[in-house]
Amino acid sequence: MEFDLSGAMDVLRRTPPVLRALLENLPEPWVRGNEGPETFSPFDVVGHLIDGEETDWMPRARIILARGADPRFEPYDRFRHRLRNAGRTLADLLSEFATLRSANLAQLASWRLGPAELELRGTHPTLGPVTLRELLATWVTHDLGHLAQTARVMAKQYRVSVGPWIAFLPVLTDHERPRS
């Protein structure tokens, strides 16, 4: 599929309500369960997505659009949320994520980006030159990857309870060592 800004924004707009429908008011074991040491629970995923709103996607888009001499992105801290959200509730994080996402999408729309702007480049600290179009496509894909992760992590909480059916449930066995 070709990248299309309005389609991308349509998907980005859905992530907060999807997470709310999936997670709000769920019992804590579902919200806090993960896939093992150094892996994310659903709570961690929402915190990580908030970090993206505050420090990743729009700040990087602004660096690109500023057309400076050195459009280099700040490195992104994948674990910023751990300290930031200690003691917070999931309900609180879900609200914060929805507010931040909504404001970011309003700002993105206000830029009225056309094909020329989408070709502008920034410099990723490890990947090198990347376009604004690639950044925005990655924002969408990153959301969807973490939605998939959230559902997978929840599924794994019933790994033992399914008994012999584990053989027919690849969601339980395809990521023995999860990468995200």
Next chain:
Amino acid sequence: MEFDLSGAMDVLRRTPPVLRALLENLPEPWVRGNEGPETFSPFDVVGHLIDGEETDWMPRARIILARGADPRFEPYDRFRHRLRNAGRTLADLLSEFATLRSANLAQLASWRLGPAELELRGTHPTLGPVTLRELLATWVTHDLGHLAQTARVMAKQYRVSVGPWIAFLPVLTDHERPRS
């Protein structure tokens, strides 16, 4: 996590609204894109979940609860939905799934299952003896696996658009040959 009937039903109740929030009114390329030949699109996933409501979970639970001499399940047709839903719209399938799920959960609640019923057994055509508890845990896990699949299949539509970021997006590369 220990299986708990009310927690399981809480998750099962969420699947129709989660899919609606993720998919309703999305452009067709997002709804019909898949991961290659013989793989499911988001449209196919909703059709497959409808098949589960009609032919899998509750019919099998009824076979177990009937306590007959031969509590053997019918084999499940993973591709029933293909013919059944040709020409239908996603909006129509989402509504049908929500209606079927709601009715099934109402019936499940009406049975007031206790620990003794959850230990009753049926015979799976290939897995052999399984308990009602395992069947219900599998229902939940199957939903979550297909939610993860739906998000992953959507993510893959931007596989090329993300450019060099593909290296940081395991959702695009962890299932080169998807099993579900």
